[in-house]
Amino acid sequence: MKTFHTFLENDNIHHVRIAVSNLERSFAFWHDVFGYERDFDFPGPDGVVNWAIKSEGGGPSIVLWVDAARAADPPPYPLFSLSLPDEQAVYDLAAELDRLGLEHGELTTLGQAARVFAYDPDRNKIGCYVRHGYRRSAEDIRLRPLR
Template identity: 30%
Template sequence: MTSPVLSGIHHVKIPVTDLERSIEWYGRVFGFTVNMEFPDDDGVVRGVAGTVPGLGDTLLTLRVNAEAARGCVGFDPVSFAVDGRADVEAWAAHLDGVGVGHSPVIEASVGWLLVFDDPDGISLHLYSWAGHGVDQSDRPGYGRAVAV
């Protein structure tokens, strides 16, 4: 029996501690535009969803959940794709311009990678689709192909 087919990723939800601060930060860094809000039973808005240029139909959502945000500190729940090394370098320059610290451009398992943290310390990755051709499979923490 075959599995039903998925049609993409509907949304990526990131836990935050301060919704307004995160809306501003994701807007400044990614061009995030809020187009939906989620008020709780008490009427207080503790979640938003919106668009980010380049993500197509996939929405970015931010949800106040301090415990989850603390649990994700230093973890990278999502890697956003860019085409190649020049795009990673352009993002590094953009992050410099908006005052966001980041890693140097990294030769990752397959492509180039840039790592930086959101205001809650959640690591975000920008990873290139284009490969660099360097075999990193002997390095701890780097990926290696498996036989199928």
């Protein structure tokens, strides 16, 4: 007999919905930082009201959902976390956020891996962690302090 968990696969999230106050500004963040592209639009009675975006490189599909009231009060915890391939990618992401003048949390270690939190234009917190299974060697831990 199959149970529900046998149907789930790694990285098999259908989509994530994020409350935003401005579609263009939010899309620019996801496009410029993570390479997302517009997938399709959600029509409303007066035109497009929300956008679905996707990343060709992987990651969940995201629906940018205009809801100014919810966007004005984002939760203090990450909405979700993205997997990055290795520790260098975490450093590179933080450097790119700096280059773009975008706010982010401190680079930190969590056990054997590094992480950084990015903030979208509505201050939604996005966790960015080294993917499961990545392990630094004992030598790397000693010789490569977190920058």
